[in-house]
Amino acid sequence: MPRINFHQQLAALKDKLLAMAALSQQALELSVEAYVSRDTSLANHVLEIEQAINAAETTVDEMAYELLAKEQPMAVDLRFILSVIKINGDLERIGDQATGIARRVILLNAQSLIDLPIDMQEMGGKVGVMIRRAIQSLLEADAKLAESVLALDDEVDVMNRAVQTELIELMQRQPESSEQALSAIIISRNLERAADHATNIAEDVIFWVRGSDVRHKLSLVESD
Amino acid sequence: MPRINFHQQLAALKDKLLAMAALSQQALELSVEAYVSRDTSLANHVLEIEQAINAAETTVDEMAYELLAKEQPMAVDLRFILSVIKINGDLERIGDQATGIARRVILLNAQSLIDLPIDMQEMGGKVGVMIRRAIQSLLEADAKLAESVLALDDEVDVMNRAVQTELIELMQRQPESSEQALSAIIISRNLERAADHATNIAEDVIFWVRGSDVRHKLSLVESD
Numbered sequence: 405m406p407r408i409n410f411h412q413q414l415a416a417l418k419d420k421l422l423a424m425a426a427l428s429q430q431a432l433e434l435s436v437e438a439y440v441s442r443d444t445s446l447a448n449h450v451l452e453i454e455q456a457i458n459a460a461e462t463t464v465d466e467m468a469y470e471l472l473a474k475e476q477p478m479a480v481d482l483r484f485i486l487s488v489i490k491i492n493g494d495l496e497r498i499g500d501q502a503t504g505i506a507r508r509v510i511l512l513n514a515q516s517l518i519d520l521p522i523d524m525q526e527m528g529g530k531v532g533v534m535i536r537r538a539i540q541s542l543l544e545a546d547a548k549l550a551e552s553v554l555a556l557d558d559e560v561d562v563m564n565r566a567v568q569t570e571l572i573e574l575m576q577r578q579p580e581s582s583e584q585a586l587s588a589i590i591i592s593r594n595l596e597r598a599a600d601h602a603t604n605i606a607e608d609v610i611f612w613v614r615g616s617d618v619r620h621k622l623s624l625v626e627s628d
Numbered sequence: 629m630p631r632i633n634f635h636q637q638l639a640a641l642k643d644k645l646l647a648m649a650a651l652s653q654q655a656l657e658l659s660v661e662a663y664v665s666r667d668t669s670l671a672n673h674v675l676e677i678e679q680a681i682n683a684a685e686t687t688v689d690e691m692a693y694e695l696l697a698k699e700q701p702m703a704v705d706l707r708f709i710l711s712v713i714k715i716n717g718d719l720e721r722i723g724d725q726a727t728g729i730a731r732r733v734i735l736l737n738a739q740s741l742i743d744l745p746i747d748m749q750e751m752g753g754k755v756g757v758m759i760r761r762a763i764q765s766l767l768e769a770d771a772k773l774a775e776s777v778l779a780l781d782d783e784v785d786v787m788n789r790a791v792q793t794e795l796i797e798l799m800q801r802q803p804e805s806s807e808q809a810l811s812a813i814i815i816s817r818n819l820e821r822a823a824d825h826a827t828n829i830a831e832d833v834i835f836w837v838r839g840s841d842v843r844h845k846l847s848l849v850e851s852d
């Protein structure tokens with residue numbers, strides 16, 4: 405295989421990470437949709453996407469290793485590649501949370517439906533935005549955009565705590581709802597964890613951007 | 629600072645990771661002890677250890693970056709250093725799970741105690757063993773020992789599911805126990821996630837050991 409230009413390889417790595425991010429975000433959003441609409445086939449589709457995410461994770465890791473092993477990246481590019489490795493892990497874990505939700509949906513669908521006083525769709529939507537912004541902030545080396553992800557994480561934490569409080573009360577009033585209420589609490593925690601992973605990504609971006617000087621930052625944006 | 633020998637730096641990195649692992653394992657075991665004995669001051673101590681874990685995580689990352697940036701590690705050492713970076717992240721997340729348990733213990737202690745039909749100590753003990761073995765398998769490049777961690781993870785998964793089933797039944801029979809039962813379910817899940825992180829570490833070790841050839845493996849063990 406001919407050795408291609410370093411910046412082309414770096415751009416290819418970014419493209420692959422972006423594709424991976426799209427899969428993770430899609431898995432998460434579809435898992436919430438599957439829960440809200442109690443759609444088993446959609447939940448099964450999330451499990452398929454998870455397979456693709458796992459394959460993409462391996463590819464991104466291998467590309468990053470290759471770059472580190474064969475080139476001698478300068479400090480700023482080295483930090484970028486190491487950020488990619490970490491972000492890759494966080495994206496895979498977002499996929500895990502989506503899978504957790506999907507598995508629970510499949511179990512739940514064996515039971516009759518109880519209406520719960522929570523809005524999982526809104527919470528899921530917020531987490532989807534966080535993932536999207538975290539990745540955009542990486543691609544544009546935009547620490548300010550990354551910071552907005554941290555603010556959204558606080559909102560998701562508040563929502564998660566509210567779900568828990570509401571549903572504990574419900575369990576006490578209507579013990580027969582306990583199992584489904586518990587599932588909703590756990591799904592809400594899955595979302596909160598996915599939000600934490602988006603936050604990790606944003607923090608890595610802030611660290612990477614602030615650790616690099618302006619020239620390098622600009623040259624990296626231009627190399628897109 | 630004089631540039632010291634590469635293998636000395638690698639050994640220093642291992643030592644620091646080992647210290648970090650000891651902190652994470654201690655935090656997890658103490659958090660379970662704090663839960664079982666409802667000991668608020670022990671729970672607060674876990675929160676202090678978490679601060680030390682976060683500081684150690686940063687140090688390990690910086691040492692690994694330094695090694696990658698200033699030396700040009702050969703393939704096997706490169707993979708080892710990248711494994712260290714990943715394992716470092718998993719150890720920090722084990723600390724997060726311990727913190728989650730400790731925070732919940734502090735909240736729980738405001739309430740009167742309900743006796744629950746579960747053995748959290750046994751589950752916590754198993755997770756502690758997993759963390760210890762995962763780190764030992766890294767230090768000794770022992771893929772077989774790492775594989776035994778994966779088997780323990782299956783046991784922890786089974787225990788976690790049993791806790792959930794038991795406690796949902798309890799919630800339905802005794803609605804007034806719902807809040808404390810839910811806390812126990814969530815602590816059980818914290819342990820299950822800590823076990824997942826130990827499993828991630830073991831998987832990284834297996835990958836690293838199998839990806840390296842025997843000579844390199846031997847030389848690495850000797851450099852300890």
